[in-house]
Amino acid sequence: MVSSFVVPIIDVQNDNFKELWPAMVVAIKTSSFVALDTELSGLGNRKSLLAESIEDRYKAICHAARSRSILSLGIACYKKLDDKAEDAYLVQVYNLTLLCSEEYIIEPQSVQFLVQHGFDFNQQYAHGIPYCKGNNKDRSDDRGVHIRALFTELLRARKPVVLHNGLIDMAFLYQCFYAHVPERLATFTADLSEMFPAGIYDTKYITEFELRLSASYLEYAYKKCKLDNSRGVTSTGTTPHIQVEFCQYAKQMSSYVDYRPCPAVTSADGHTETCQRFSAFGWCPNGNQCPLSHDTDLIVLQDEKSKEDKRKKRKRQKKKRSREEVEESSSVCEGAPCNKLPHMEVDTDETPDVQHVACSDNMQSNEGDSMKTGSQGISVCEGNGDCTQTNNTVNTNDQSKTGGDSENNEHIKKADSQKKKADAGTHRAGFDAFMTGFIFAYSHRLIKSEGVEADVQEKEQTWLPSCLNKVYLSGKATPLNVVKSTFSKSSKAHVQKMEMVWSERM
Numbered sequence: 001m002v003s004s005f006v007v008p009i010i011d012v013q014n015d016n017f018k019e020l021w022p023a024m025v026v027a028i029k030t031s032s033f034v035a036l037d038t039e040l041s042g043l044g045n046r047k048s049l050l051a052e053s054i055e056d057r058y059k060a061i062c063h064a065a066r067s068r069s070i071l072s073l074g075i076a077c078y079k080k081l082d083d084k085a086e087d088a089y090l091v092q093v094y095n096l097t098l099l100c101s102e103e104y105i106i107e108p109q110s111v112q113f114l115v116q117h118g119f120d121f122n123q124q125y126a127h128g129i130p131y132c133k134g135n136n137k138d139r140s141d142d143r144g145v146h147i148r149a150l151f152t153e154l155l156r157a158r159k160p161v162v163l164h165n166g167l168i169d170m171a172f173l174y175q176c177f178y179a180h181v182p183e184r185l186a187t188f189t190a191d192l193s194e195m196f197p198a199g200i201y202d203t204k205y206i207t208e209f210e211l212r213l214s215a216s217y218l219e220y221a222y223k224k225c226k227l228d229n230s231r232g233v234t235s236t237g238t239t240p241h242i243q244v245e246f247c248q249y250a251k252q253m254s255s256y257v258d259y260r261p262c263p264a265v266t267s268a269d270g271h272t273e274t275c276q277r278f279s280a281f282g283w284c285p286n287g288n289q290c291p292l293s294h295d296t297d298l299i300v301l302q303d304e305k306s307k308e309d310k311r312k313k314r315k316r317q318k319k320k321r322s323r324e325e326v327e328e329s330s331s332v333c334e335g336a337p338c339n340k341l342p343h344m345e346v347d348t349d350e351t352p353d354v355q356h357v358a359c360s361d362n363m364q365s366n367e368g369d370s371m372k373t374g375s376q377g378i379s380v381c382e383g384n385g386d387c388t389q390t391n392n393t394v395n396t397n398d399q400s401k402t403g404g405d406s407e408n409n410e411h412i413k414k415a416d417s418q419k420k421k422a423d424a425g426t427h428r429a430g431f432d433a434f435m436t437g438f439i440f441a442y443s444h445r446l447i448k449s450e451g452v453e454a455d456v457q458e459k460e461q462t463w464l465p466s467c468l469n470k471v472y473l474s475g476k477a478t479p480l481n482v483v484k485s486t487f488s489k490s491s492k493a494h495v496q497k498m499e500m501v502w503s504e505r506m
């Protein structure tokens, strides 16, 4: 592999589900870890999804999971190839089109977004794989060829599971393919810790707290990792990097495969003006109509350049300015994970004033902090270093959930990059799962190379010990820990389910 590759995404629908089933189960069972992503029919009230109290947030997420549904599921199986000297992975990506058989709410905003990004609702209704939500309806629910049984296979495989901003995904997966989500958050995390004994990893948490990138929305993190990784590939070999390989699909399979190009990015021409809002949050209310570039490759490169400029400028300034001044200038949100203004959560009547988006300079004035805070106009720092939004443009941060995250520019556009924003096309969930897995594999390589945890990781007991079972919480300095506490009980439905899952294990 070089820095440019093409990702084959296998399109799974009701008519080929049975045919593909054995291959999918093998891919899951032989993987080193599995990355997941979902497309949802909506999320409900954005504000309650970002409530200060995590328990309140969980209630809102449960409400959404009970009343909405998963429209598509992306599964990316990463298998580490042991015979290679470097970190190489064989990756198999599936995009499952699903159709909930029960009534559910579908939000106009979500539909609009998904349609704009190539989601085909005709296809979904004609060929979606049907499923029922909540608890098992009968004993056959965990057998045979259907999506709940596939989820059971995933549990049986006992693989580490990787998501990007995964709390909402986990609640939806639980509710749609497993059982009714429990009332209490502590019960939910207790259940999850038993369902996924090899651990849950959240690449948004990893991006913010380990990689400390300028922005942490999925596409940004992926493109930045991919760019840094490609530098490792082309250098003399001392720079950590990973390789991804894909299967050559046989003829009869190839009709189900969608090929998604990921070209190498080298440099940006300096003339294209990127959208600052999109740059920071992976979302912009102007969508396709925005006159500025939403090209994530370009944004990543420009971020790097402006960081470098700042670093140089800083060096010069340091000589002139007193120490206090320098410290003050970098103390805004120092090291704190600041709240992003991701997308999608903006109600139309409270679309943030454009002036809230600071120019690039303001946005990065607190360079010591790795996060874009969305500028002083949006966030302030509290004593605890956490950031709170001060205006009413509250967003949950998951762009990718109901479709909102970034628009994907698959190709590097030259002169027309301002006008053309290539849509992600279909198979978003599949490709998003691929991107999530890539960030995880790269982060693992990077952190391993720092040597700290090499011994532990060689055994592959734990991939990224510092990130194990930590699920990202928007606007919070601490993650949600997926553990079973001494005081929390597992839910009844879960206990029954677990018995059944493991009883057929042999």
Ligand SMILES: [Zn+2]
Pocket: 275, 276, 277, 278, 284, 285, 286, 287, 290, 291, 292, 294
């Ligand atoms: Zn824009």
